Amino acid sequence: MASLQSLRGMVDLLPEHTPLWQQVEATARDHFRRAAVREIRTPLLEVTELFARGIGEATDVVGKEMYTFLDRGERSCTLRPEGTASVVRAAIQHGLLSQGPQRLWYGGPMFRYERPQAGRQRQFHQIGLELLGFADARSDVEAIAIAWDLLADLGVEGLALELNTLGSPDDRARYREQLVAWLEAHRDQLDPDSQARIHTNPLRVLDSKHPDTQALLAEAPSLADALSAESQERFAQVQAGLTALAIPFVRNPRLVRGLDYYSHTAFEITSSQLGAQATVCGGGRYDGLVQQLGGAATPAIGWALGMERLVLLLSQGAVAPPPGPDLYVVSRGTLAEAQALLLARHCRRAGLAVERDAGGAAFAKQFKRADRSGAPFAAVIGDAEAEAEMVLLKDLRGERPDERLTWEQLLQRLAAA
């Protein structure tokens, strides 16, 4: 085939699917508005170092999934693989944080060079929340609640909130040492992937899907035991807060998350109906990131929600057929066709959705197209109507007889319909 195609993993969203996306976006916007969260938009392209430093060199995202290239100035640029690093960078760059805590949301395409599969594309879309400058456990609860309520309001069912704590950076460092030592001692019993991660990303080993490794891990030192009293108390507060809001959750001690910047609360909202890529929304606390990217030490929590996966869940229900226009204008004759364009504009200015037949076709054909457009009414202008500056209103769905009307009468009739 000589014809051009979209790049692998880059998906077109066709007109029949955009209404559902628009509905999700509108609902999300409304939830953010009600939660006093403001939108921020950042570039799709950033210097590579932002992600290398922010997400972590050892992560899969940075190590093998980034769209990175040299621009004409020989700078290494990367198409953003996630949103948080960019938002934090922008907040630092523009001094947002010196104006107090920031409640921000963002949305848009992200890029990860992976093998596509169900619920996974190379260009995909996220909506995300970032609460910058909030340290309290209550902000963790609030962030999660915003995601939970949004999903519930959209009518997604069968979701599970999985919750874990990664502890403070100190807890994590201490635990990491214990874990590495233990993994080292059992190296030969681990699967190859896990062996490779012992030093680069030991916590990820805990989440290995390998059955043998998983069985072995039952003996490993647990993160929970390494937590300081403060971290434990903090985690208890988060759980109590969720319980107070009647948001059900499941503790998952193996939930680690792939990005380096997380600490304390980590969570995922999953659905069993998504196939292998079950996470709809994932996030957590990242108290160290702002500082790591050159800002003042600032606690923060956030999450990102995968639009494609969410839409996948939503479209498992019945999809409403796209609405047709309010009016379809049919015309024949030179004068009439000129008037049809004027009439269409007149009605559009009055707020109606109007489709005008390209004209030229046989009259019968035009009515056929009018019918298929889904419009409830057709406005007919022929030579006779054009001379008199009238239109014939035809009821395409009901039994009402044709009416000969002036343009203003037409608008009134349609407004009443």
Add this chain to the structure above:
RNA sequence: GCGGGCGUCGCCAAGUGGUUAAGGCAGCGGCUUGUGGCGCCGCCAUUCGGGGGUUCGAGUCCCCUCGCUCGCCCCA
């Protein structure tokens, strides 16, 4: 990066080595030159993702390649 499945018209789809590649939907034209939804008639793939090979002969067999898809990995 590694496995499995698949690739015939815009969509669905028959066809399993033998002359001209069914059919349905959509589209276009007509029956009906100012009136649609139903019906009827006609048109709509020199070609089976692409390239090689086997054969007298290939959409049908073999090889390579590209793409789609599901899974691993990872994550939204």
